Amino acid sequence: VDHETGIATMKFKSPPVNSLSLDFLTEFCISLEKLENDRACRGVVFTSNVPKIFSSGLDITEMYGKSTEHYAEFWRAVQEMWLRVYGSNMVTIAAINGSSPAGGCLVALSCDYRIMVENPKFSIGLNEAQLGIVAPFWFKDTFVNVVGHRVAERSLQLGSLHPAPEAHKIGLVDELVPEENLQERAAAVMAQWLALPDHARQLTKSMMRRAVLDRLVAHREEDIQNFTTFISKESIQKSLRMYMEMLKKKKH
Amino acid sequence: VDHETGIATMKFKSPPVNSLSLDFLTEFCISLEKLENDRACRGVVFTSNVPKIFSSGLDITEMYGKSTEHYAEFWRAVQEMWLRVYGSNMVTIAAINGSSPAGGCLVALSCDYRIMVENPKFSIGLNEAQLGIVAPFWFKDTFVNVVGHRVAERSLQLGSLHPAPEAHKIGLVDELVPEENLQERAAAVMAQWLALPDHARQLTKSMMRRAVLDRLVAHREEDIQNFTTFISKESIQKSLRMYMEMLKKKKH
């Protein structure tokens, strides 16, 4: 937290690809709660400390070959992360300095504003369908609120990863900047949002997002149950194993 | 069905203008059900075998001077067609090689993807208001899911028929191609959609469309009742008669 400006920066640093593991999510939520309760902090910029990747999304190893209890605990942590970011009283800006598939894209979608490095090699999207799995309804709701129903329907069905220029064109990110200008631009946008009175801005944000937040809160246990049942299926475990093997091969 | 690719092509062939008559709808639903149950078939392309027209929409002669029972039977068939196309587990692509007003537009809107011949003489839209009638709520819901609320509100109130370039601009169709490339392009898009695992794609599609589908299912009988009452009105019958006479004069 910069106490002069009231702006915090959270740099994701969980090499090699900033996977959202259970540990990562737990630490993330604790840090965010601290900032939320710190009256000196009015805004937070999320960015990555790992080159070329913002966040690779949910850690697949948390979803493969574990117990039902583990899946439930993991999923609750994913929900918690989203509830906190999407419902944050702070101004939240994603400074996307690398690729951001699946859960990484969700983090960005949950912010108030998204700035992405204009490198077309960096891509972003909810590509769950490519892995044979389905984005949960609240990923979908968040996505629809940003890009609208039609773009979301097509992108989710195709599991599209959109290169930065395309992501900007469909409204998934709000602007593109050269990498060297990213943090400076994030600070400028933050200043613009912080120029508004906090109370009015927070009530307005809540008015826009409450319906979608309430929907998960009302169905949270059911959603955990759905996830654990789905992910425990043999066919899904097989899909995940194949995907992990493909990733390993890619490395070598 | 091409059993090698798993892609079926349904060519509408009900000259002169591919009206959606009761017979046409009945046959259409039977064919679609067969494909739906054929595990070798994963996608279907809808196109027209009649020059210059994709489908002229609901057959007005089914709505004029008939019994209440007939209107009810006809309307149930229209609902059935939409429920099957919009809720299809297959990948559905509209290869729109001609004009497509009203119910013809609905068929296209219910697909996963719309490719239209770039000829500006071909137009598409829900032009019911021009005929003095009102598109039912589920036509409207389907339209809003594709083009958004504002575009739908304006287009429905004006009963607009959008020439192909305009239809593309407002997002009513996804792309335009020269007529000679239409089928080739439909096959390429289909291949892209079929590259995804069926199960994940189907669940995603259902998640996006279920709310709108469920709404008609919940109000189906009421919707039939509304239609038969509305269409039986003297003023509406008069509007339809005038419209048919205008069409006849146009021919001569």
Add this chain to the structure above:
Amino acid sequence: VDHETGIATMKFKSPPVNSLSLDFLTEFCISLEKLENDRACRGVVFTSNVPKIFSSGLDITEMYGKSTEHYAEFWRAVQEMWLRVYGSNMVTIAAINGSSPAGGCLVALSCDYRIMVENPKFSIGLNEAQLGIVAPFWFKDTFVNVVGHRVAERSLQLGSLHPAPEAHKIGLVDELVPEENLQERAAAVMAQWLALPDHARQLTKSMMRRAVLDRLVAHREEDIQNFTTFISKESIQKSLRMYMEMLKKKKH
């Protein structure tokens, strides 16, 4: 009302800035009701008779230093105005010949079509957050129906006043024209909308807007209660006083 064309023009004339005072709103609603009940009148164009301003929105003096009863009466009049314009059976066109913040923007948003003078010095938007207050849910619903969720979320949180070219780009107004062509263009657009049969157009409009209208009707008293409680708060009264003082200083 021009009895030949069936088109009425309502020119706002409440200098210096066409504030929506209780008196203004009361007279506005009476005039609109008369037109609504006049079968010879099928459409109405709203425009301003005051240079450079369409309407400056709700009259702040009605919200400052008055009794709870006064706040309630004022708010009911604001609701009534919106219910009548957004739910009008007539074709409604906003011919926006000046700036149009807050409540002035709401009037424009509630019309069927918005034409704005292309002068970039004229701006429009729901800038309530700038004043430390929050646009009520039905302002928000109306806005979302025009520009979609994402644009509305960002614009409302920032309390943005969009210069005419930007307002056009985000879909907040439908077209821009040179000032000298405004009334002529409004008449041409009106003629296009009036070419449709009234009954079908009205039912279509109602189908598109009913959900949002019903929502306020169902929560009307609660919304009045919320407003009076909110506006009576010391902190909000202080914000308004500071805003009025700033406006006064600007004048001198």
